[in-house]
Amino acid sequence: MAGVSTATVSRVVNNAGLVAPHTAAKVHDAIKHLGYRPNRFAQGLMTSKSHVLGIALPDIHGEFYSELLRGADAEARRLGYHLLVSSEAPTRAEQERAGSLAFGLVDGLAVMLAEPNEALWREAKSAAIPLVVIDADLRDKGFDSVVVDNATGTREATTHLLTSVAPGRCYFVGGPKENFDTQQRAAAFKESLHKAGATDSAEHIVHGTYSVAWGQQWAAGMGRRLKGTGVLAGNDEIALGVMHAAHELGLSAPSDLRVVGFDDTRLASLVRPTLSTVRVPLAEVGSAAIRALAERIDEPDRAPRTVSLATKLIARQSSDVSKKQ
Amino acid sequence: MAGVSTATVSRVVNNAGLVAPHTAAKVHDAIKHLGYRPNRFAQGLMTSKSHVLGIALPDIHGEFYSELLRGADAEARRLGYHLLVSSEAPTRAEQERAGSLAFGLVDGLAVMLAEPNEALWREAKSAAIPLVVIDADLRDKGFDSVVVDNATGTREATTHLLTSVAPGRCYFVGGPKENFDTQQRAAAFKESLHKAGATDSAEHIVHGTYSVAWGQQWAAGMGRRLKGTGVLAGNDEIALGVMHAAHELGLSAPSDLRVVGFDDTRLASLVRPTLSTVRVPLAEVGSAAIRALAERIDEPDRAPRTVSLATKLIARQSSDVSKKQ
DNA sequence: ACACGATATGTAAGCGGTTGCTGTATCACG
DNA sequence: CGTGATACAGCAACCGCTTACATATCGTGT
Numbered sequence: 070m071a072g073v074s075t076a077t078v079s080r081v082v083n084n085a086g087l088v089a090p091h092t093a094a095k096v097h098d099a100i101k102h103l104g105y106r107p108n109r110f111a112q113g114l115m116t117s118k119s120h121v122l123g124i125a126l127p128d129i130h131g132e133f134y135s136e137l138l139r140g141a142d143a144e145a146r147r148l149g150y151h152l153l154v155s156s157e158a159p160t161r162a163e164q165e166r167a168g169s170l171a172f173g174l175v176d177g178l179a180v181m182l183a184e185p186n187e188a189l190w191r192e193a194k195s196a197a198i199p200l201v202v203i204d205a206d207l208r209d210k211g212f213d214s215v216v217v218d219n220a221t222g223t224r225e226a227t228t229h230l231l232t233s234v235a236p237g238r239c240y241f242v243g244g245p246k247e248n249f250d251t252q253q254r255a256a257a258f259k260e261s262l263h264k265a266g267a268t269d270s271a272e273h274i275v276h277g278t279y280s281v282a283w284g285q286q287w288a289a290g291m292g293r294r295l296k297g298t299g300v301l302a303g304n305d306e307i308a309l310g311v312m313h314a315a316h317e318l319g320l321s322a323p324s325d326l327r328v329v330g331f332d333d334t335r336l337a338s339l340v341r342p343t344l345s346t347v348r349v350p351l352a353e354v355g356s357a358a359i360r361a362l363a364e365r366i367d368e369p370d371r372a373p374r375t376v377s378l379a380t381k382l383i384a385r386q387s388s389d390v391s392k393k394q
Numbered sequence: 395m396a397g398v399s400t401a402t403v404s405r406v407v408n409n410a411g412l413v414a415p416h417t418a419a420k421v422h423d424a425i426k427h428l429g430y431r432p433n434r435f436a437q438g439l440m441t442s443k444s445h446v447l448g449i450a451l452p453d454i455h456g457e458f459y460s461e462l463l464r465g466a467d468a469e470a471r472r473l474g475y476h477l478l479v480s481s482e483a484p485t486r487a488e489q490e491r492a493g494s495l496a497f498g499l500v501d502g503l504a505v506m507l508a509e510p511n512e513a514l515w516r517e518a519k520s521a522a523i524p525l526v527v528i529d530a531d532l533r534d535k536g537f538d539s540v541v542v543d544n545a546t547g548t549r550e551a552t553t554h555l556l557t558s559v560a561p562g563r564c565y566f567v568g569g570p571k572e573n574f575d576t577q578q579r580a581a582a583f584k585e586s587l588h589k590a591g592a593t594d595s596a597e598h599i600v601h602g603t604y605s606v607a608w609g610q611q612w613a614a615g616m617g618r619r620l621k622g623t624g625v626l627a628g629n630d631e632i633a634l635g636v637m638h639a640a641h642e643l644g645l646s647a648p649s650d651l652r653v654v655g656f657d658d659t660r661l662a663s664l665v666r667p668t669l670s671t672v673r674v675p676l677a678e679v680g681s682a683a684i685r686a687l688a689e690r691i692d693e694p695d696r697a698p699r700t701v702s703l704a705t706k707l708i709a710r711q712s713s714d715v716s717k718k719q
Numbered sequence: 720a721c722a723c724g725a726t727a728t729g730t731a732a733g734c735g736g737t738t739g740c741t742g743t744a745t746c747a748c749g
Numbered sequence: 750c751g752t753g754a755t756a757c758a759g760c761a762a763c764c765g766c767t768t769a770c771a772t773a774t775c776g777t778g779t
Contacts (some may be wrong), residue, residue, distance in 0.1 A: 080405050106497065106498055108439070110442070114439055119435070120476065129463055132457065134460070153478050155467075156468075336661070339634055340664065
């Protein structure tokens with residue numbers, strides 16, 4: 070319709086400048102009239118680029134992942150990519166199938182590895198696809214990584230609890246024992262406690278799941294012994310569970326016990342008493358992962374990098390008697 | 395490596411059965427050894443199928459969208475698809491670009507249209523891509539739709555409030571005036587009130603945003619007049635805001651006022667007092683949309699269908715004096 | 720023993736773009 | 750006016766796969 074070859078059209082669409090303005094105008098006209106859209110598959114076949122980035126999370130439920138996803142989505146769009154989400158497939162076979170599909174179609178993949186997962190990174194390595202790992206530092210395995218500096222925030226939170234609670238009365242109620250974050254938080258907690266003079270902290274560190282139910286269960290199990298304790302929870306939901314169970318026991322934070330959550334999901338500021346918590350910049354984790362991925366795609370031979378995001382205590386009502394209720 | 399032509403390989407990979415078992419075995423061996431993965435672009439070029447479904451939401455933040463997305467993701471995987479998410483682009487130009495990218499790569503698109511958006515559906519129509527609309531019934535425009543039956547749940551909730559509050563003291567604190575859901579909820583609320591004998595309900599229906607801040611603002615503006623009222627909020631966050639502001643005023647639900655939220659996000663059962671709310675099956679909205687999309691892809695000439703999902707009142711503490719605190 | 724149908728595999732033509740190379744005006748310069 | 754540089758635009762190969770069609774092989778009924 071524009072009276073030019075497809076080669077010229079291609080040049081007009083992609084490398085503006087290589088073609089005479091007059092011709093380009095004609096082509097643009099034709100494109101508008103015809104409603105022409107380049108076929109993405111054909112483009113991909115030539116360029117091996119889809120402009121789609123994948124993000125694989127263990128789950129996409131709840132404030133935690135929602136926030137992370139939001140950061141990732143925004144950053145992806147900013148960089149001209151689309152985002153393909155994938156919560157990890159339940160069965161191995163499915164994962165195989167799903168994974169391979171995504172691998173071929175995606176320019177790069179950000180995977181959250183909250184727990185060890187040999188299979189996945191072997192597969193990733195073999196697929197030779199740009200990949201960044203979220204939540205585990207696998208730089209030495211050759212992967213870019215985005216991690217959270219759990220230690221700093223945990224230390225802050227623990228120190229904060231220790232201002233009003235004796236070391237012997239502090240507890241860390243964590244998530245799954247295998248979870249990287251929980252491990253790091255537990256370690257930093259223990260260290261802070263020892264520094265404050267605690268002798269044996271082993272039984273003050275417990276593991277469960279990242280759920281309200283687990284927090285509730287633990288606190289209910291403590292019974293009246295809960296009074297006067299300081300609790301650092303593995304995440305905000307656990308903290309909420311603890312507060313609910315405490316309430317059932319006629320105890321409330323911060324007067325009868327101090328509670329600090331983790332993650333600073335929106336939950337923390339929506340409940341009453343508002344929940345002290347360690348802020349994890351979830352959205353930035355997402356955006357940093359996508360950014361790292363895009364950089365790796367542009368520069369495939371760069372040495373693997375790890376970006377570490379800071380955490381910090383946000384003191385609210387649940388841990389601080391001086392704050393107004 | 396298997397000593398066969400690419401045609402045979404293709405047949406082995408796709409149409410099992412067309413090739414002799416002995417040959418197929420050789421091919422499978424070779425595939426395993428070589429780590430062969432079919433090129434998705436080339437496949438797409440031939441078949442015009444990517445096995446990727448797009449879902450476009452106004453936002454992907456918060457429990458509401460998180461839950462919806464989860465349902466969609468699960469269903470997509472179940473049906474052998476991947477999910478490309480896209481929160482609507484801020485600028486028109488960006489939307490154009492992003493939209494067109496997705497259009498070419500995606501087998502179908504589910505869009506949430508919470509407010510009128512001529513441009514989008516015109517574009518969709520012109521792109522001739524399978525499309526289902528979430529939250530607006532556009533069957534007469536030729537689109538499959540997934541909607542929520544807001545009326546039933548709203549009526550239930552209003553009736554419930556009316557058991558302990560006079561019609562003249564009931565309020566609907568909604569979201570944006572243009573929002574389809576809010577409109578429907580407001581209409582059903584008004585109807586129920588009139589049926590109960592209210593004469594003028596106009597000033598008892600107010601609009602704002604779907605946020606805690608708006609609920610708080612409204613309730614603060616009411617001041618002591620809040621006492622003894624029944625509030626149906628446009629969503630759970632607004633309800634929370636109302637309860638927070640009430641708390642500031644020294645009032646609390648359910649003794650001083652009754653509050654019912656909407657959506658039944660996890661928030662509702664996590665706060666204290668637990669929040670009565672109208673359950674909207676968010677995950678099912680997502681999965682229904684994906685299912686409808688897949689069906690349309692399989693059967694392109696089918697008449698447009700609308701699936702409507704029921705809502706129902708979940709009575710918890712915030713509206714019911716008889717429930718234990 | 721022959722024709723014929725069924726079954727198994729190969730051949731090659733695209734799918735719709737991108738891009739290196741080539742051809743041809745156009746222009747400045749000597 | 751000849752010559753070479755320059756700027757555009759076209760030609761055609763190719764990306765890796767699917768699939769209609771052609772070919773080869775084998776079994777079977779008569």
